Amino acid sequence: MFTKNGRALTVKGVKPICPFQQVFKSTYLFGAFSPITGDKFLVEYPNCNADVFELFLIELAKEKPEELKVLIVDNAPFHKAKKIKIPENIILIFQPPYAPEVNPAEQIWAWFKRDFTNKVFQSIPQIVDFIEDKAKQLSSQMVKSITRQQYIFSNYWTI
Secondary structure (H helix, E strand, C coil): CECECCCCCCCCCCCCCCCCCECCCCCEEEEEECCCCCCEEEEEECCCCHHHHHHHHHHHHHCCCCCCEEEEECCCHHHHCCCCCCCCCEEEEECCCCCHHHCHHHHHHHHHHHCCECCCCCCHHHHHHHHHHHHHHCCHHHHHHHHCCHHHHHHCCCC
C-alpha cells in the first residue's frame, strides 16, 4: 500500500505538499478487457505469482467458455512459468519487452492508477472498496474507448 505522487499546480518555486504513505501491504488486481466487445473480467487476489495467475486463467476460462480468449501479457516471470496449465480456450501472446503501449489492458491500469494519485488509504479493505467502485464505473463503452488501439483493428479485425 503506497501513495502515488502526481503533478500539482503551485506557485513557481513552491514545492507541492501532498499526503504520502509507504506501507508494505499489497493486494493485486488481475484483469482482462476486450477492445472488441467492451467486456471486462476483474479479480482481486492477495498474492501475485504463477499459482495465482493460473487461478485467474481458470476463472477467466469459465466466463463464456465457448469463447476463445486471446490475452496480451507482459514478460513477467509468473506469466511464463512452465508449470502453468493454460485452459484450452485461452491463448497468451507475449508483448515485446518494454512495450506496454501494445497491451490494451495497460491503458485500463493507467485509468485506475490516475485516481490513486495523492490518496492515502488506511487499510487493504479500503483499497479494495476503492477498486470496486472504480470497476463499477468502467462500462463496456469505456472499456472499448480506453483499450481500442488502431494496430489491433487495422491488422486483425474489421468492425
